């Protein structure tokens with residue numbers, strides 16, 4: 191094989207590998223999308239239900255929503271936070287019947303990691 195043919199084969203091989211890579215990535219997309227749909231992690235629940243007001247990073251996005259960076263707030267035991275989240279308070283909606291206690295606890299665990 192002369193140099194020109196070799197270069198051409200190498201280019202073709204690269205193109206084939208590249209398309210195979212793209213195909214593999216595309217094949218994974220529906221999988222990860224459905225995995226995200228089933229994602230019940232505290233982080234995912236937080237992003238779905240709470241981040242609209244409390245911000246992705248726990249810095250409030252609306253007036254009056256509490257910043258989870260406030261130490262006094264997060265020093266409260268899980269049970270207190272759970273009660274507020276279940277019952278709602280003023281502008282904050284109640285999550286009773288929307289989220290299970292177990293889901294609220296995973297959200298609390300997640301917001302304790304924000305600061």
Ligand code: HEC
Nearest residue numbers: 239240243254255256271274275279280281282283285297
């Ligand atoms: C519609 C906007 C909104 C949404 C959505 C929302 N919150 Fe709030 N949240 C607020 C506001 C406003 C306050 C302040 C309430 C007050 O004390 O008047 C608050 C307060 C809190 C507090 C502080 C309670 C305390 O002891 O002072 C916690 C904890 C909290 N929210 C958690 C959550 C969690 C977890 C979610 C999601 C499941 C959530 N919030 C969803 C608006 C919201």
